[in-house]
Amino acid sequence: MTNIIEAKSMTKKVALGKENELPILRDVNLEVKEGEFVSVMGPSGSGKSTLLYNISGMDRMTSGSVKFKGREIGSLKEEELAKVRLKTMGFIFQDINLLKNLSLIDNIMFPALVPTDADKHAVNQRAKKLMKMTGIEKLANHNITQGSGGQLQRVGICRALINDPDILFGDEPTGALDSQSTEEIMSILAQINKNGTTVMLVTHDVKVAAKTERILFMVDGDIVSQKKIGKFDAQQGDRKEREESIMKWLMENGF
């Protein structure tokens, strides 16, 4: 299978006062295959979010190489990079950041209406289809005060998918949700992945990681270990074994 992401010797340093630099990513190498469902775990402050932001071009790495679909993103100008992000990457976060003056469906449509020649009707149809897929079609004309956390995260997912991205990045997308909503969001993400979209999530939650197929473990700005567990299939009934094997592996890695 082709790599959608290939990162080599990626470093990120931030200035600490006038003369010191703090390394946040240290020589990270990473490959993600098209269609994979990957999660990133690790202690707080180990650089998980920074990794996600730097491979997606939301932040600029200090040195190294990141190829997205074979294209070096570090060499793209800001405007070109913004286009790549808008058209080929979707992002979901713990804080969903919806616009409060827009209805939920308008929030979802928003990223697709950035190009001035966008076909509004087609975008509206796609937004409705996504809302149906995530089970929130009845909330189209509601505003953000009228949805639960889980429902609003589904809105966030629909918004992230409106431009039909190749990859969906999530930074703790279930971090603020109860266990039932977390389950529902993970089922939706699994379905999206099954439909062909690559998914990469940062999570602290073993139950979330157990629904992904490969887990990366970060310590002090580098990926120090990884565990492949294969795609999750709810029918197989091995959820507990998956969670236990991840916990064991995390403990072996000193987590």
Ligand SMILES: Nc1ncnc2c1ncn2[C@@H]1O[C@H](COP(=O)(O)OP(=O)(O)OP(=O)(O)O)[C@@H](O)[C@H]1O
């Ligand atoms: N712009 C910045 N300036 C200074 N320090 C930063 C900056 N960005 C990140 N850091 C530091 O780099 C480290 C890694 O941050 P990051 O948010 O990537 O970690 P994380 O593993 O995602 O943590 P958490 O699980 O707590 O969200 C942290 O110590 C953080 O404080």
